[in-house]
Amino acid sequence: VQLQASGGGLVQPGGSLRLSCVASGRTVSSYSMAWFRQASGKGREFVAAIRSSDTTLYAEFAKGRFTISRDKFQTTMYLQMNSLKPEDTADYYCALGEASYLSDVRLARAIEYDFWGQGTQVTVSS
Secondary structure (H helix, E strand, O other), X not given: OEEEEEOOEEEOOOOOEEEEEEEEOOOOOOOEEEEEEEOOOXXXXXXXXXXXXXXXXXXXXXXXXXXXXXXXXXXXXXXXXXXXXXXXXXXXXXXXXXXXXXXXXXXXXXXXXXXXXXXXXXXXXX
């Protein structure tokens, strides 16, 4: 499986971006997928995840501002980010986990994911 993330860029505070993660080699509907981010000098941080059942989980900072989803063709995952803040500046990574089910605790752990895309940079600045 190869994951290709895109959609990052420079946006002003309060603006929006939509990140995409295209999976090649398999459809994404049968697996849990997630977005993590890593700011300069910091560790990788959970952002949001979606299970094969389409149930979702969000980090506290993402609730109400970010939305994770998959397309109807089940090959692409998205992260719609609204009301962006300077502290959202980071490299954003998509990931896919092959486990049949991940609890909320496991969904938020990077170690549970088997495949990772390259990062797409998001910069929120005026």
